[in-house]
Amino acid sequence: MIDLRSDTVTKPTPGMRRAMADAEVGDDVFGEDPTARALEERVAAMLDKEAALFVPSGTMANQVALLVHTRPGDEVIVSDGAHCAWYESGAGAAWSGVQFATAAPDVIFSVDALRDAMKPRAYWCPRTSLLALENTHNRGGGRVLPQAQVVDLAVYARAEGLAVHLDGARLFNASVASGIPVDVLAAPFDTVSVCLSKGLGAPVGSLLAGDRARITAALRFRKMLGGGMRQVGVLAAAGMYALDHHVARLADDHAHARRLADGVREIPGWRVLDPETNIVMIDVPGRADDVAQRAAAEGLKLSVFGASRLRAVTHLDVGARDIDAAVAILRALAKA
Ligand SMILES: *Cc1c(COP(=O)(O)O)cnc(C)c1O
Numbered sequence: 001m002i003d004l005r006s007d008t009v010t011k012p013t014p015g016m017r018r019a020m021a022d023a024e025v026g027d028d029v030f031g032e033d034p035t036a037r038a039l040e041e042r043v044a045a046m047l048d049k050e051a052a053l054f055v056p057s058g059t060m061a062n063q064v065a066l067l068v069h070t071r072p073g074d075e076v077i078v079s080d081g082a083h084c085a086w087y088e089s090g091a092g093a094a095w096s097g098v099q100f101a102t103a104a105p106d107v108i109f110s111v112d113a114l115r116d117a118m119k120p121r122a123y124w125c126p127r128t129s130l131l132a133l134e135n136t137h138n139r140g141g142g143r144v145l146p147q148a149q150v151v152d153l154a155v156y157a158r159a160e161g162l163a164v165h166l167d168g169a170r171l172f173n174a175s176v177a178s179g180i181p182v183d184v185l186a187a188p189f190d191t192v193s194v195c196l197s198k199g200l201g202a203p204v205g206s207l208l209a210g211d212r213a214r215i216t217a218a219l220r221f222r223k224m225l226g227g228g229m230r231q232v233g234v235l236a237a238a239g240m241y242a243l244d245h246h247v248a249r250l251a252d253d254h255a256h257a258r259r260l261a262d263g264v265r266e267i268p269g270w271r272v273l274d275p276e277t278n279i280v281m282i283d284v285p286g287r288a289d290d291v292a293q294r295a296a297a298e299g300l301k302l303s304v305f306g307a308s309r310l311r312a313v314t315h316l317d318v319g320a321r322d323i324d325a326a327v328a329i330l331r332a333l334a335k336a
Contacts, residue, residue, distance in 0.1 A: 002329075003301045004260075007170075007253070007278060009316035010201040016241045023237035026056075027230050029223070035233030039240055043207045046243075047192055048183035051215035051224060052207045058169045060073045060227050061069045061087045061193035061206040063095055065129070067221040068191065069163040069216050072097025075126040077117050079107045081139030083167055084132060086207040095225070099126060107140035108133070108149055111156045118160065131157040135185060136174045139305070142257070142279030142313075143175045147185065154188035156167040164188060169195040169206070173277040176250040190214065199250050199278055200242035201316040219320055246316065253278040256323050263327030267334045282310040291333060300329045 016244045026032035044052040085100040103109040103117035118126035135145040154164045166189040176181045186192040190209035196202035258273040269285040303311040
C-alpha cells in the first residue's frame with residue numbers, strides 16, 4: 001500500500017525509537033523533564049523566540065494560541081481554508097469563543113484586503129484581535145507564503161493593535177523550499193506553531209513559540225485543555241531526533257511531489273497544481289471520491305479534498321519508486 005493521504009502517516013524509524021527509549025525523563029507538569037526542556041529551548045532558539053512550549057498536537061498549539069491572543073466574541077482573520085477554521089472541530093468557537101473571517105478567497109491577501117476585512121472599532125462589531133496565517137498552506141496545496149507580503153500584513157496588523165499568529169505546521173517545508181531560514185519566516189509573528197509529526201516524522205508533538213509572557217500564559221491554557229503531560233521526554237526525544245535527521249531531507253519529499261505532479265499532469269483531462277512543497281492537489285474529471293476508492297483498491301491511498309479534488313502528500317515513508325507506482329496506478333485508472 002502506498003499511503004499519500006498525509007505526511008502524518010509516517011512511522012518512527014528505528015533510530016528515532018532508540019532515541020525515545022534512551023530519553024532522560026521527569027515529570028513535565030512539575031517542569032522536570034530534561035528532554036522536553038531541551039526541545040523547547042532548542043525550538044525557541046531555532047525560531048528566535050524567547051520561549052517555546054511542547055504540546056501534543058498542532059491543533060492544541062493553535063487552540064492555545066487563540067486562547068492567549070483573544071477574548072470571547074473576538075474575530076480572527078484567517079486565510080481561506082485555514083486549518084484552525086476547517087480541521088479543529090470548531091474548537092476556536094468552543095474554547096476561545098471567537099469567530100473566523102477571511103479577507104480574500106486565497107491563502108494570502110493584500111494589506112488593503114485585510115483593512116477591509118477588519119471590523120470597525122465600534123462596540124456593536126466584533127473586536128478583530130488576531131491575524132492568523134498558515135505557512136505552508138495545507139488547503140492551498142502546500143504553498144509557501146510570499147514572505148514580503150507576510151511582513152507587510154504583520155506590520156499593518158500590529159500597528160492596528162492585532163496580534164499575529166503563524167500556523168507553521170509545515171514551516172520547515174516552507175524553509176527548505178524557499179531557502180529562507182525558519183527564524184526569518186517566524187520573525188513577523190508574535191506566536192508560531194510548528195509540527196514534529198508531519199514531514200519531520202515524529203509520532204507526536206508540536207511546539208508553540210513566542211515571547212516569555214505569552215508562553216507562560218500558554219502553559220496554563222495547555223493544562224486547561226488537558227495537555228499537561230508527565231514523562232513526556234520519550235516524545236520530545238523523537239522530536240529532537242527529527243530535528244537532527246529529518247529537516248534537510250524534506251527536499252526529497254518536495255522532489256517526489258514534483259515527480260508525482262509531472263506524471264499525473266500527463267493524464268488527459270487531469271489538472272495538477274504546481275507543487276511548491278510536499279502537497280499535490282489533483283483535479284480529476286469525474287468524482288474525486290470515486291477515483292480515491294478505485295485507487296485504494298489498487299494499493300494507493302489519497303485524500304478527497306473536494307468534489308473533484310484529490311490531495312496527495314509525500315513523506316519520509318515513500319520513495320521515488322513508490323511515486324512511479326502511484327503514477328502508474330492513476331494512469332491505469334484514468335484509462336479504464
Ligand atoms: C496538520 C496541521 C495542523 C495540526 O494538526 P494535528 O493533527 O492536530 O497535529 C495544524 N495546521 C496545519 C496547517 C496542519 O496541516
